[in-house]
Amino acid sequence: MAISAKEIKELEKAAKRLRYDIVMMIGTGKPGHLGGSCSIADIVAVFYFHKMRHNPKEPKFPDRDRFVLSKGHAALAQYAALAECGYFPKKELSTLKELGTIVQGHPEMRRMPGIEAYTGSLGQGLSVACGMAMAGKIDKKNYKVYCIVGDGEIAEGQIWEASMTAAFYKLDNLVAIFDKNLVQATGPIVERYDTNPHVEKWKAFGWEVFEIDGHDIKQIADALDDADKVKDKPVMIVARTIKSKGVPFAEGKAEFHHGIMTEEQHKTARQLFEE
Amino acid sequence: MGMQNCRTVYGETLVELGKENERIVVLEADLGKTTMTKFFEKEFPGRFFEMGIGEQNMISTAAGLALSGKIAFANSFAVFATGRPYDQIRVSCIGELNVKIVGSSCGLSDFGDGATHQGIEDVAIMRALPNMTVLSPADGIETRKMTRAAAEHEGPVYMRILRNDVPDVTDEKQEFKIGKPSMIREGSDITVFAHGYMIYKALKAAETLEKEGVSLRIVNVSTLKPIDEKEIKKLASGVKGVVTVEEHTIIGGLASAIAFILRGTATPIEAVAVQDCFGQSALNYEQLLEHYGLTDTAIVKAVKKVLG
Numbered sequence: 001m002a003i004s005a006k007e008i009k010e011l012e013k014a015a016k017r018l019r020y021d022i023v024m025m026i027g028t029g030k031p032g033h034l035g036g037s038c039s040i041a042d043i044v045a046v047f048y049f050h051k052m053r054h055n056p057k058e059p060k061f062p063d064r065d066r067f068v069l070s071k072g073h074a075a076l077a078q079y080a081a082l083a084e085c086g087y088f089p090k091k092e093l094s095t096l097k098e099l100g101t102i103v104q105g106h107p108e109m110r111r112m113p114g115i116e117a118y119t120g121s122l123g124q125g126l127s128v129a130c131g132m133a134m135a136g137k138i139d140k141k142n143y144k145v146y147c148i149v150g151d152g153e154i155a156e157g158q159i160w161e162a163s164m165t166a167a168f169y170k171l172d173n174l175v176a177i178f179d180k181n182l183v184q185a186t187g188p189i190v191e192r193y194d195t196n197p198h199v200e201k202w203k204a205f206g207w208e209v210f211e212i213d214g215h216d217i218k219q220i221a222d223a224l225d226d227a228d229k230v231k232d233k234p235v236m237i238v239a240r241t242i243k244s245k246g247v248p249f250a251e252g253k254a255e256f257h258h259g260i261m262t263e264e265q266h267k268t269a270r271q272l273f274e275e
Numbered sequence: 276m277g278m279q280n281c282r283t284v285y286g287e288t289l290v291e292l293g294k295e296n297e298r299i300v301v302l303e304a305d306l307g308k309t310t311m312t313k314f315f316e317k318e319f320p321g322r323f324f325e326m327g328i329g330e331q332n333m334i335s336t337a338a339g340l341a342l343s344g345k346i347a348f349a350n351s352f353a354v355f356a357t358g359r360p361y362d363q364i365r366v367s368c369i370g371e372l373n374v375k376i377v378g379s380s381c382g383l384s385d386f387g388d389g390a391t392h393q394g395i396e397d398v399a400i401m402r403a404l405p406n407m408t409v410l411s412p413a414d415g416i417e418t419r420k421m422t423r424a425a426a427e428h429e430g431p432v433y434m435r436i437l438r439n440d441v442p443d444v445t446d447e448k449q450e451f452k453i454g455k456p457s458m459i460r461e462g463s464d465i466t467v468f469a470h471g472y473m474i475y476k477a478l479k480a481a482e483t484l485e486k487e488g489v490s491l492r493i494v495n496v497s498t499l500k501p502i503d504e505k506e507i508k509k510l511a512s513g514v515k516g517v518v519t520v521e522e523h524t525i526i527g528g529l530a531s532a533i534a535f536i537l538r539g540t541a542t543p544i545e546a547v548a549v550q551d552c553f554g555q556s557a558l559n560y561e562q563l564l565e566h567y568g569l570t571d572t573a574i575v576k577a578v579k580k581v582l583g
Contacts, residue, residue: 121362121366124331127335127338131340136343138321158329158335158363164327165327168327
């Protein structure tokens with residue numbers, strides 16, 4: 001069923017709240033992954049508040065859809081969504097990176113409920129997602145496995161090993177989203193280490209590929225619905241995004257991959273997302 | 276003394292486990308004809324995954340399977356199973372995931388294939404990882420028990436397996452428990468701590484030395500991690516010294532483990548191991564062991580050195 005205009009509005013608001021939480025988690029004077037977290041905020045909002053079958057009261061129920069954030073540094077978006085869903089109290093978000101916190105610099109499943117895997121060492125998440133999808137096939141479960149990979153991350157050869165596995169084992173219960181935010185830690189992808197072309201690569205590897213605007217809620221939701229109809233192939237949704245989307249002074253800038261906001265910048269960013 | 280091939284025993288045991296437990300799945304990196312996972316593939320094609328020659332992806336995929344309730348055995352040669360996907364294994368260790376990594380053709384046992392194929396640092400690398408259990412069976416009997424113990428153990432396990440036929444040296448009736456060293460031979464002068472095929476070499480050394488009136492106590496430290504420190508201290512006491520023997524580099528393996536446990540004591544220690552160097556090809560296994568000083572004669576020499 002197509003997503004309604006009302007739902008789209010609600011999800012846009014939800015994505016705005018995620019961005020607010022991301023900005024608040026980072027705060028001022030300490031570095032945080034603003035760029036990658038904001039580029040996936042709309043996608044994460046559609047996952048948790050619209051598409052995925054999940055239950056914060058029973059995070060491990062066997063038939064849940066899985067979400068593996070392969071580009072684990074963008075976890076702030078996922079943390080904010082999990083808190084909003086009630087996986088843990090929202091006040092925990094303010095403890096980002098503190099000693100002993102569940103809100104680690106990169107996602108840790110044994111610390112935070114709702115996290116499905118340990119990610120952050122780049123290139124591994126898609127393989128983990130393949131394993132989960134293969135288990136789903138063995139167990140004849142109909143859960144879906146979602147995975148987000150980044151355009152810097154795919155320089156890791158393991159991504160392509162996993163891409164071959166997903167196609168060879170016909171993992172049509174696996175849907176990956178490619179966060180094409182164009183910027184890696186040290187600068188624009190095309191200048192630093194060009195991983196293009198993207199669509200052609202995954203097509204050649206045997207995937208069904210869709211291309212969308214990764215900040216358009218309707219396009220994200222529709223693409224995920226279309227992915228459900230694909231049989232015998234994994235699906236890659238190439239989502240064109242903007243690094244630090246929504247925060248004008250940081251948009252598209254490598255220094256906000258893991259940057260520090262001044263008090264002035266933080267105030268500006270916060271006001272953008274305050275309701 | 277019977278001879279068994281540890282790889283074959285491992286492959287057969289996987290099949291037994293597969294019959295008993297539906298959660299067992301096996302991943303292979305195109306070496307199934309050698310690691311003997313081909314037995315499992317034949318019996319349970321739906322729970323066997325050929326992953327191609329891609330060890331990193333294999334280990335992370337095993338992690339995904341483990342996260343979905345499976346007990347995943349990931350296989351390759353010891354050198355590729357531990358070295359190539361080190362970071363992927365590390366992430367499985369952080370998560371304490373049920374990933375069992377089995378390194379076949381360990382040590383110098385892939386004698387013909389040379390330095391790139393010989394896994395002589397695997398124990399050191401795997402021991403360095405928190406939450407990892409490191410196992411090294413001495414013979415076919417122990418391989419069977421250990422494979423079962425690995426499947427039953429909750430969490431990551433690394434088990435190294437020899438390529439060649441080796442004589443039975445352990446007692447069929449003795450229970451194998453992860454972390455427990457076991458007595459192979461009682462003796463009063465020197466304690467030899469060894470694992471893998473080196474237990475057999477130690478037994479041969481003991482025969483030679485017995486004729487000269489020297490009595491060796493031989494202990495099988497087939498769990499390299501965790502190590503029961505109290506038990507090791509006990510087994511190292513009441514003798515004049517200790518010799519460690521391993522088919523592994525002298526750095527980071529059994530010698531390191533035992534020396535660390537016995538720190539602060541007056542116990543003299545000698546180590547028989549591959550020195551800080553890589554292997555090479557040889558036309559047969561024994562020739563290679565001799566070249567790198569992993570022989571009963573070398574053990575005899577080390578014992579005499581300790582005795583002074």
